Amino acid sequence: MSVNMKRVLAFHCHPDDVEFQVSGTLALLEQAGWEIHIATMAGGEVGSVVLGGEAIRAVRLKEAAAAADLLGGHYHYAGGHDLCIQYDSWHLRQAVRIMREVDPQIVFAPPPTDYLVDHEETSRLVRTAAFIASVPNYDCGEPSIATAGIPHLYYCHAAGLSDIYGRPLPMQMAVDISAVIDIKREMLACHASQRSWLQYVNGMDDYLQQMEVDAQVQGQAVGVVFAESFMQHLGRGHPTDNLLHAILGDRCIPLSLEHGGNVHA
Template sequence: MNILAIGAHPDDIEMQCAGTLALYAAAGHKVFMAVATNGNVGSPTHTRDEIGAIRRKEQEASCAIIGAELIWMNFDDEWLFNDRPTRTVFLDAIRRAQPDVMFIHSLNDYHPDHRIAGQIAEDCRIPASVRLVETALPHCPKIPHVFYMDNCAGVGFEPECYVDISSVIDTKRRMLRCHESQDTWIRAIYEDASITDLMERVSGIRGAVADCGYAEGFRELKTYPRTGSPALLPNLA
Protein backbone atom coordinates (compact mmCIF):
# COMPACT_ATOMS: atom_id res chain seq x y z
CA MET A 1 0.00 0.00 0.00
CA ASN A 2 0.88 3.66 -0.30
CA ILE A 3 0.56 5.59 2.97
CA LEU A 4 0.34 9.39 3.12
CA ALA A 5 0.48 11.55 6.25
CA ILE A 6 -0.21 15.27 5.85
CA GLY A 7 0.99 17.61 8.59
CA ALA A 8 0.80 21.37 8.89
CA HIS A 9 4.36 21.86 10.17
CA PRO A 10 7.66 19.99 10.33
CA ASP A 11 7.42 17.65 13.36
CA ASP A 12 3.58 17.44 13.42
CA ILE A 13 3.50 14.08 11.68
CA GLU A 14 6.25 12.69 13.90
CA MET A 15 4.41 13.79 17.03
CA GLN A 16 1.08 12.25 16.06
CA CYS A 17 1.73 9.18 13.90
CA ALA A 18 5.45 8.45 13.36
CA GLY A 19 5.15 5.14 15.17
CA THR A 20 2.35 3.98 12.90
CA LEU A 21 4.29 5.12 9.83
CA ALA A 22 7.36 3.24 11.06
CA LEU A 23 5.28 0.06 11.35
CA TYR A 24 3.95 0.51 7.81
CA ALA A 25 7.47 1.10 6.49
CA ALA A 26 8.84 -1.96 8.30
CA ALA A 27 6.08 -4.04 6.69
CA GLY A 28 7.20 -2.92 3.22
CA HIS A 29 4.59 -0.28 2.47
CA LYS A 30 5.55 2.99 0.74
CA VAL A 31 5.30 5.95 3.12
CA PHE A 32 4.96 9.61 2.15
CA MET A 33 5.17 12.53 4.58
CA ALA A 34 3.67 15.77 3.24
CA VAL A 35 4.37 18.97 5.17
CA ALA A 36 2.25 22.00 4.34
CA THR A 37 4.24 24.87 5.86
CA ASN A 38 7.96 25.40 6.08
CA GLY A 39 7.97 26.26 9.79
CA ASN A 40 9.59 29.60 9.09
CA VAL A 41 8.44 31.36 12.27
CA GLY A 42 9.39 28.59 14.72
CA SER A 43 12.48 30.11 16.30
CA PRO A 44 13.21 32.64 19.05
CA THR A 45 16.53 33.66 17.42
CA HIS A 46 16.83 32.78 13.70
CA THR A 47 15.50 34.76 10.75
CA ARG A 48 12.55 33.38 8.79
CA ASP A 49 14.81 32.19 5.97
CA GLU A 50 17.28 30.59 8.37
CA ILE A 51 14.73 28.64 10.39
CA GLY A 52 12.82 27.62 7.27
CA ALA A 53 15.99 26.08 5.81
CA ILE A 54 16.88 24.42 9.12
CA ARG A 55 13.44 22.88 9.48
CA ARG A 56 13.48 21.45 5.99
CA LYS A 57 16.79 19.72 6.69
CA GLU A 58 15.40 18.41 9.98
CA GLN A 59 12.35 17.05 8.18
CA GLU A 60 14.50 15.37 5.53
CA ALA A 61 16.57 13.69 8.25
CA SER A 62 13.44 12.43 9.99
CA CYS A 63 11.96 11.00 6.79
CA ALA A 64 15.23 9.22 6.04
CA ILE A 65 14.99 7.20 9.26
CA ILE A 66 12.03 5.19 7.93
CA GLY A 67 12.71 5.71 4.20
CA ALA A 68 9.69 7.98 3.77
CA GLU A 69 9.40 10.25 0.75
CA LEU A 70 9.05 13.92 1.68
CA ILE A 71 6.51 16.16 -0.05
CA TRP A 72 7.42 19.75 0.88
CA MET A 73 4.60 22.21 0.11
CA ASN A 74 6.50 25.27 1.38
CA PHE A 75 3.66 27.55 2.52
CA ASP A 76 4.50 30.19 5.12
CA ASP A 77 4.02 29.08 8.72
CA GLU A 78 0.89 30.67 10.31
CA TRP A 79 -0.45 31.78 6.91
CA LEU A 80 -2.15 28.65 5.58
CA PHE A 81 -5.50 29.34 3.91
CA ASN A 82 -8.16 27.20 2.27
CA ASP A 83 -8.10 28.78 -1.18
CA ARG A 84 -7.74 27.48 -4.73
CA PRO A 85 -3.93 27.76 -5.03
CA THR A 86 -3.45 25.96 -1.72
CA ARG A 87 -5.96 23.26 -2.58
CA THR A 88 -4.17 22.70 -5.87
CA VAL A 89 -0.89 22.02 -4.07
CA PHE A 90 -2.65 19.64 -1.66
CA LEU A 91 -4.31 17.86 -4.59
CA ASP A 92 -0.93 17.31 -6.21
CA ALA A 93 0.52 16.06 -2.91
CA ILE A 94 -2.21 13.44 -2.76
CA ARG A 95 -1.84 12.62 -6.46
CA ARG A 96 1.91 12.22 -6.08
CA ALA A 97 1.45 9.72 -3.24
CA GLN A 98 -1.63 7.95 -4.68
CA PRO A 99 -2.43 6.77 -1.16
CA ASP A 100 -4.49 3.84 -0.05
CA VAL A 101 -4.49 5.29 3.47
CA MET A 102 -4.17 8.94 4.47
CA PHE A 103 -3.59 10.51 7.89
CA ILE A 104 -4.67 14.11 8.49
CA HIS A 105 -5.09 16.60 11.32
CA SER A 106 -8.28 16.56 13.34
CA LEU A 107 -10.55 19.50 12.65
CA ASN A 108 -10.65 20.64 16.29
CA ASP A 109 -6.91 20.77 16.98
CA TYR A 110 -5.54 23.84 18.73
CA HIS A 111 -3.59 25.43 15.87
CA PRO A 112 -5.26 27.11 12.89
CA ASP A 113 -2.66 25.67 10.50
CA HIS A 114 -3.50 22.19 11.82
CA ARG A 115 -7.25 22.69 11.42
CA ILE A 116 -6.94 24.21 7.97
CA ALA A 117 -4.49 21.55 6.74
CA GLY A 118 -6.87 18.89 7.97
CA GLN A 119 -9.87 20.51 6.32
CA ILE A 120 -8.11 20.99 2.98
CA ALA A 121 -6.83 17.42 3.00
CA GLU A 122 -10.31 16.10 3.78
CA ASP A 123 -11.86 18.28 1.09
CA CYS A 124 -9.29 17.10 -1.48
CA ARG A 125 -9.80 13.40 -0.76
CA ILE A 126 -12.41 12.91 -3.49
CA PRO A 127 -11.39 15.61 -6.03
CA ALA A 128 -7.90 14.09 -6.17
CA SER A 129 -9.48 11.10 -7.92
CA VAL A 130 -11.58 13.16 -10.35
CA ARG A 131 -10.07 13.27 -13.85
CA LEU A 132 -11.48 16.66 -14.83
CA VAL A 133 -10.18 18.36 -11.68
CA GLU A 134 -7.01 19.27 -13.52
CA THR A 135 -3.68 19.95 -11.84
CA ALA A 136 -0.06 19.26 -12.74
CA LEU A 137 -0.45 15.55 -11.96
CA PRO A 138 -2.94 12.93 -13.18
CA HIS A 139 -5.85 11.93 -10.98
CA CYS A 140 -5.60 9.12 -8.44
CA PRO A 141 -7.04 5.72 -9.35
CA LYS A 142 -8.87 5.44 -6.02
CA ILE A 143 -10.21 7.48 -3.11
CA PRO A 144 -8.01 6.97 -0.02
CA HIS A 145 -9.31 5.87 3.35
CA VAL A 146 -8.71 8.65 5.89
CA PHE A 147 -7.84 8.62 9.57
CA TYR A 148 -7.68 11.68 11.81
CA MET A 149 -4.50 11.92 13.87
CA ASP A 150 -4.56 12.75 17.57
CA ASN A 151 -4.63 16.39 18.65
CA CYS A 152 -1.62 18.08 20.19
CA ALA A 153 -1.32 16.80 23.79
CA GLY A 154 -4.44 14.73 23.16
CA VAL A 155 -6.70 17.66 24.07
CA GLY A 156 -10.29 17.29 22.81
CA PHE A 157 -9.62 14.06 20.89
CA GLU A 158 -11.21 10.72 21.76
CA PRO A 159 -9.55 7.90 19.79
CA GLU A 160 -11.70 5.05 18.52
CA CYS A 161 -8.79 2.84 17.46
CA TYR A 162 -5.24 2.49 18.74
CA VAL A 163 -1.98 1.33 17.20
CA ASP A 164 0.51 -0.30 19.57
CA ILE A 165 3.79 1.48 18.83
CA SER A 166 5.77 0.02 21.74
CA SER A 167 8.10 -1.85 19.38
CA VAL A 168 8.97 1.33 17.46
CA ILE A 169 8.94 3.95 20.21
CA ASP A 170 12.71 4.39 19.86
CA THR A 171 12.23 5.07 16.14
CA LYS A 172 9.60 7.67 16.94
CA ARG A 173 11.98 9.29 19.44
CA ARG A 174 14.77 9.39 16.85
CA MET A 175 12.49 10.98 14.28
CA LEU A 176 11.37 13.66 16.72
CA ARG A 177 14.93 14.36 17.84
CA CYS A 178 15.77 15.29 14.25
CA HIS A 179 13.65 18.40 14.90
CA GLU A 180 16.24 19.84 17.24
CA SER A 181 15.23 23.43 16.58
CA GLN A 182 11.79 22.70 18.02
CA ASP A 183 13.13 21.74 21.42
CA THR A 184 14.38 25.31 21.71
CA TRP A 185 11.10 26.70 20.42
CA ILE A 186 8.86 24.61 22.69
CA ARG A 187 10.93 25.47 25.75
CA ALA A 188 10.85 29.16 24.82
CA ILE A 189 7.10 29.65 24.40
CA TYR A 190 5.23 26.62 25.71
CA GLU A 191 6.82 24.74 28.60
CA ASP A 192 10.07 23.49 30.05
CA ALA A 193 9.87 20.05 28.46
CA SER A 194 11.53 18.49 25.46
CA ILE A 195 9.64 17.58 22.31
CA THR A 196 10.14 13.89 23.13
CA ASP A 197 8.87 14.38 26.69
CA LEU A 198 5.64 15.84 25.34
CA MET A 199 5.27 12.96 22.88
CA GLU A 200 5.92 10.30 25.49
CA ARG A 201 3.29 11.70 27.85
CA VAL A 202 0.56 11.35 25.24
CA SER A 203 1.81 8.06 23.79
CA GLY A 204 1.99 6.63 27.30
CA ILE A 205 -1.55 7.75 28.13
CA ARG A 206 -2.89 6.29 24.87
CA GLY A 207 -0.93 3.12 25.59
CA ALA A 208 -2.47 2.81 29.05
CA VAL A 209 -5.95 2.95 27.52
CA ALA A 210 -4.99 0.40 24.86
CA ASP A 211 -3.30 -1.87 27.44
CA CYS A 212 0.17 -1.60 25.93
CA GLY A 213 3.31 0.41 26.58
CA TYR A 214 2.87 3.18 24.00
CA ALA A 215 0.13 3.80 21.44
CA GLU A 216 -1.13 6.29 18.87
CA GLY A 217 -4.84 7.02 18.65
CA PHE A 218 -6.92 7.66 15.55
CA ARG A 219 -10.46 8.25 14.37
CA GLU A 220 -11.88 7.29 10.98
CA LEU A 221 -13.37 9.71 8.48
CA LYS A 222 -16.75 8.06 8.00
CA THR A 223 -18.33 10.17 5.30
CA TYR A 224 -19.47 8.71 2.00
CA PRO A 225 -17.96 6.82 0.29
CA ARG A 226 -16.59 4.36 2.86
CA THR A 227 -13.30 3.15 1.43
CA GLY A 228 -11.83 0.99 4.18
CA SER A 229 -11.85 0.19 7.89
CA PRO A 230 -9.57 0.25 10.96
CA ALA A 231 -8.19 -3.06 9.70
CA LEU A 232 -6.00 -0.97 7.39
CA LEU A 233 -4.03 0.15 10.44
CA PRO A 234 -1.02 -1.94 11.53
CA ASN A 235 -0.67 -3.56 14.94
CA LEU A 236 -4.11 -2.61 16.27
CA ALA A 237 -4.27 -2.63 20.06
Protein backbone atom coordinates in the same frame (compact mmCIF):
# COMPACT_ATOMS: atom_id res chain seq x y z
CA MET B 1 7.51 6.43 -6.11
CA SER B 2 7.23 2.70 -6.76
CA VAL B 3 4.14 1.69 -8.67
CA ASN B 4 3.90 -1.74 -7.14
CA MET B 5 4.18 -0.72 -3.52
CA LYS B 6 1.42 0.25 -1.17
CA ARG B 7 1.87 3.89 -0.25
CA VAL B 8 0.90 5.81 2.88
CA LEU B 9 0.90 9.62 3.09
CA ALA B 10 1.01 11.34 6.49
CA PHE B 11 0.05 14.93 5.61
CA HIS B 12 0.12 17.36 8.53
CA CYS B 13 0.76 21.06 8.97
CA HIS B 14 4.28 21.77 10.29
CA PRO B 15 7.55 19.88 10.17
CA ASP B 16 7.51 17.75 13.39
CA ASP B 17 3.70 17.28 13.66
CA VAL B 18 3.82 13.91 11.87
CA GLU B 19 6.66 12.79 14.13
CA PHE B 20 4.65 13.72 17.24
CA GLN B 21 1.36 12.13 16.17
CA VAL B 22 1.85 9.27 13.72
CA SER B 23 5.50 8.29 13.16
CA GLY B 24 5.25 5.10 15.26
CA THR B 25 2.40 3.86 13.10
CA LEU B 26 4.39 4.83 9.99
CA ALA B 27 7.31 2.75 11.30
CA LEU B 28 5.01 -0.26 11.68
CA LEU B 29 3.62 0.24 8.17
CA GLU B 30 7.16 0.48 6.79
CA GLN B 31 7.96 -2.84 8.46
CA ALA B 32 4.82 -4.26 6.82
CA GLY B 33 6.23 -3.27 3.40
CA TRP B 34 4.54 0.08 2.84
CA GLU B 35 6.26 3.02 1.13
CA ILE B 36 6.30 6.03 3.47
CA HIS B 37 5.52 9.61 2.47
CA ILE B 38 5.42 12.59 4.82
CA ALA B 39 4.09 16.01 3.77
CA THR B 40 3.56 19.35 5.48
CA MET B 41 1.41 22.28 4.36
CA ALA B 42 3.71 24.81 6.05
CA GLY B 43 7.48 25.23 6.12
CA GLY B 44 8.03 26.07 9.79
CA GLU B 45 8.84 29.73 9.17
CA VAL B 46 7.99 31.01 12.66
CA GLY B 47 9.72 28.22 14.56
CA SER B 48 12.70 30.22 15.77
CA VAL B 49 13.54 33.23 17.90
CA VAL B 50 17.03 33.42 16.41
CA LEU B 51 16.78 32.73 12.67
CA GLY B 52 14.57 34.57 10.16
CA GLY B 53 11.68 32.86 8.36
CA GLU B 54 13.51 31.67 5.26
CA ALA B 55 16.56 30.52 7.20
CA ILE B 56 14.60 28.47 9.72
CA ARG B 57 12.43 27.01 6.93
CA ALA B 58 15.56 25.75 5.16
CA VAL B 59 16.69 24.10 8.40
CA ARG B 60 13.29 22.56 9.11
CA LEU B 61 12.72 21.14 5.63
CA LYS B 62 16.06 19.35 5.98
CA GLU B 63 15.07 18.06 9.41
CA ALA B 64 11.76 16.76 8.01
CA ALA B 65 13.52 15.03 5.12
CA ALA B 66 16.01 13.43 7.54
CA ALA B 67 13.15 12.08 9.67
CA ALA B 68 11.40 10.58 6.62
CA ASP B 69 14.71 9.12 5.52
CA LEU B 70 14.88 7.04 8.72
CA LEU B 71 11.97 5.03 7.30
CA GLY B 72 13.42 5.05 3.78
CA GLY B 73 10.58 7.49 3.06
CA HIS B 74 10.04 10.71 1.13
CA TYR B 75 9.25 14.20 2.38
CA HIS B 76 7.04 16.66 0.44
CA TYR B 77 6.59 20.38 1.18
CA ALA B 78 3.29 21.86 -0.01
CA GLY B 79 4.65 25.45 -0.12
CA GLY B 80 2.49 27.14 2.54
CA HIS B 81 3.70 29.29 5.43
CA ASP B 82 3.25 29.07 9.20
CA LEU B 83 0.17 30.90 10.54
CA CYS B 84 -1.03 31.53 6.96
CA ILE B 85 -2.64 28.19 6.12
CA GLN B 86 -6.10 28.79 4.75
CA TYR B 87 -8.77 26.75 3.11
CA ASP B 88 -8.50 28.40 -0.30
CA SER B 89 -7.97 27.29 -3.86
CA TRP B 90 -4.18 27.91 -3.87
CA HIS B 91 -3.57 25.72 -0.82
CA LEU B 92 -6.00 23.10 -2.11
CA ARG B 93 -4.18 22.86 -5.43
CA GLN B 94 -0.88 22.29 -3.58
CA ALA B 95 -2.45 19.58 -1.43
CA VAL B 96 -3.91 17.84 -4.50
CA ARG B 97 -0.56 18.11 -6.30
CA ILE B 98 1.11 16.14 -3.51
CA MET B 99 -1.80 13.69 -3.24
CA ARG B 100 -1.39 12.94 -6.97
CA GLU B 101 2.41 12.67 -6.74
CA VAL B 102 2.05 9.98 -4.07
CA ASP B 103 -1.31 8.35 -4.99
CA PRO B 104 -1.64 6.83 -1.50
CA GLN B 105 -4.01 4.12 -0.34
CA ILE B 106 -3.86 5.46 3.25
CA VAL B 107 -3.78 9.12 4.30
CA PHE B 108 -3.25 10.51 7.80
CA ALA B 109 -4.44 14.09 8.43
CA PRO B 110 -4.60 16.42 11.44
CA PRO B 111 -7.85 16.19 13.42
CA PRO B 112 -10.69 18.59 12.52
CA THR B 113 -10.24 20.31 15.89
CA ASP B 114 -6.78 21.15 17.20
CA TYR B 115 -5.00 23.88 19.14
CA LEU B 116 -3.86 25.82 16.05
CA VAL B 117 -6.16 26.98 13.25
CA ASP B 118 -3.25 26.13 10.89
CA HIS B 119 -3.76 22.49 11.89
CA GLU B 120 -7.55 22.68 11.46
CA GLU B 121 -7.25 24.28 8.02
CA THR B 122 -4.72 21.61 7.01
CA SER B 123 -7.19 18.96 8.17
CA ARG B 124 -9.87 20.37 5.83
CA LEU B 125 -7.41 20.79 2.95
CA VAL B 126 -6.09 17.23 3.23
CA ARG B 127 -9.60 15.85 3.62
CA THR B 128 -10.78 17.56 0.43
CA ALA B 129 -7.57 16.75 -1.45
CA ALA B 130 -7.94 13.07 -0.58
CA PHE B 131 -11.47 13.16 -1.94
CA ILE B 132 -10.92 15.11 -5.17
CA ALA B 133 -7.42 14.07 -6.31
CA SER B 134 -9.05 11.23 -8.25
CA VAL B 135 -11.31 13.65 -10.18
CA PRO B 136 -9.57 14.09 -13.56
CA ASN B 137 -11.11 17.52 -14.31
CA TYR B 138 -9.81 19.08 -11.10
CA ASP B 139 -6.87 21.19 -12.25
CA CYS B 140 -4.15 21.46 -9.60
CA GLY B 141 -2.16 23.86 -11.76
CA GLU B 142 0.45 21.39 -12.92
CA PRO B 143 0.40 18.44 -15.26
CA SER B 144 -0.69 15.56 -13.06
CA ILE B 145 -2.44 12.23 -13.22
CA ALA B 146 -5.57 11.69 -11.15
CA THR B 147 -5.13 9.25 -8.27
CA ALA B 148 -6.39 5.69 -8.64
CA GLY B 149 -9.17 6.23 -6.09
CA ILE B 150 -10.23 7.74 -2.80
CA PRO B 151 -7.92 6.56 -0.01
CA HIS B 152 -8.63 5.41 3.52
CA LEU B 153 -8.44 8.58 5.61
CA TYR B 154 -7.49 8.66 9.29
CA TYR B 155 -7.26 11.68 11.60
CA CYS B 156 -4.40 11.86 14.09
CA HIS B 157 -4.83 12.94 17.69
CA ALA B 158 -4.73 16.63 18.59
CA ALA B 159 -1.73 18.26 20.21
CA GLY B 160 -2.31 18.05 23.96
CA LEU B 161 -4.77 15.17 23.35
CA SER B 162 -7.88 17.30 23.63
CA ASP B 163 -10.10 19.58 21.57
CA ILE B 164 -10.07 23.37 21.97
CA TYR B 165 -12.54 23.14 24.86
CA GLY B 166 -10.29 20.71 26.72
CA ARG B 167 -12.56 17.75 25.99
CA PRO B 168 -11.37 14.34 24.75
CA LEU B 169 -11.70 13.59 21.06
CA PRO B 170 -13.74 10.54 19.97
CA MET B 171 -10.70 8.41 19.06
CA GLN B 172 -11.70 5.07 17.55
CA MET B 173 -8.51 3.03 17.69
CA ALA B 174 -5.08 3.00 19.29
CA VAL B 175 -2.04 1.52 17.59
CA ASP B 176 0.46 -0.17 19.92
CA ILE B 177 3.78 1.46 18.99
CA SER B 178 5.77 0.10 21.96
CA ALA B 179 8.04 -1.92 19.65
CA VAL B 180 8.99 1.13 17.58
CA ILE B 181 9.17 3.88 20.20
CA ASP B 182 12.94 4.19 19.63
CA ILE B 183 12.39 4.91 15.92
CA LYS B 184 9.70 7.47 16.78
CA ARG B 185 12.05 9.17 19.24
CA GLU B 186 14.83 9.21 16.65
CA MET B 187 12.52 10.71 14.01
CA LEU B 188 11.37 13.46 16.37
CA ALA B 189 14.98 14.10 17.43
CA CYS B 190 15.74 14.99 13.79
CA HIS B 191 13.79 18.20 14.52
CA ALA B 192 16.53 19.49 16.79
CA SER B 193 15.75 23.14 15.96
CA GLN B 194 12.42 22.74 17.74
CA ARG B 195 13.77 21.98 21.16
CA SER B 196 14.52 25.59 22.04
CA TRP B 197 11.49 26.87 20.14
CA LEU B 198 9.01 24.64 21.98
CA GLN B 199 10.64 25.58 25.24
CA TYR B 200 10.07 29.24 24.34
CA VAL B 201 6.51 29.01 22.96
CA ASN B 202 4.91 26.13 24.88
CA GLY B 203 7.12 25.86 27.94
CA MET B 204 7.84 22.30 26.83
CA ASP B 205 11.04 21.52 28.64
CA ASP B 206 11.95 18.44 26.63
CA TYR B 207 9.87 17.79 23.55
CA LEU B 208 11.06 14.16 23.31
CA GLN B 209 9.86 13.56 26.85
CA GLN B 210 6.53 15.24 26.11
CA MET B 211 6.05 12.94 23.10
CA GLU B 212 6.67 9.89 25.32
CA VAL B 213 4.23 11.10 27.96
CA ASP B 214 1.52 11.61 25.30
CA ALA B 215 2.20 8.14 23.85
CA GLN B 216 2.06 6.64 27.35
CA VAL B 217 -1.29 8.28 28.10
CA GLN B 218 -2.68 6.87 24.85
CA GLY B 219 -1.15 3.46 25.63
CA GLN B 220 -2.73 3.35 29.08
CA ALA B 221 -6.21 3.53 27.53
CA VAL B 222 -5.65 0.15 25.87
CA GLY B 223 -3.22 -1.51 28.29
CA VAL B 224 0.02 -1.12 26.31
CA VAL B 225 3.11 0.98 27.02
CA PHE B 226 3.04 3.42 24.08
CA ALA B 227 0.26 4.09 21.55
CA GLU B 228 -0.93 6.52 18.89
CA SER B 229 -4.67 6.88 18.42
CA PHE B 230 -6.78 7.72 15.40
CA MET B 231 -10.27 8.43 14.10
CA GLN B 232 -11.27 7.13 10.68
CA HIS B 233 -13.13 9.36 8.25
CA LEU B 234 -16.31 7.44 7.50
CA GLY B 235 -18.11 10.01 5.36
CA ARG B 236 -19.63 9.03 2.04
CA GLY B 237 -17.14 8.28 -0.71
CA HIS B 238 -14.27 7.05 1.47
CA PRO B 239 -13.63 3.36 2.12
CA THR B 240 -15.04 2.50 5.55
CA ASP B 241 -13.33 -0.82 6.26
CA ASN B 242 -10.50 -0.41 8.78
CA LEU B 243 -7.45 -1.05 6.58
CA LEU B 244 -5.11 -0.12 9.42
CA HIS B 245 -6.49 -3.01 11.47
CA ALA B 246 -6.27 -5.36 8.48
CA ILE B 247 -2.54 -4.55 8.15
CA LEU B 248 -1.52 -4.25 11.80
CA GLY B 249 -3.85 -6.87 13.30
CA ASP B 250 -3.83 -6.99 17.11
CA ARG B 251 -1.56 -3.94 17.29
CA CYS B 252 -4.53 -1.82 16.14
CA ILE B 253 -6.83 -1.88 19.15
CA PRO B 254 -10.40 -0.58 18.94
CA LEU B 255 -11.38 2.13 21.43
CA SER B 256 -14.93 2.46 22.63
CA LEU B 257 -16.12 6.03 23.05
CA GLU B 258 -15.74 5.68 26.79
CA HIS B 259 -12.18 4.46 26.27
CA GLY B 260 -11.70 7.44 23.96
CA GLY B 261 -12.62 9.50 26.99
CA ASN B 262 -9.59 8.07 28.72
CA VAL B 263 -7.24 9.12 25.94
CA HIS B 264 -6.87 12.50 27.51
CA ALA B 265 -3.94 14.12 29.27
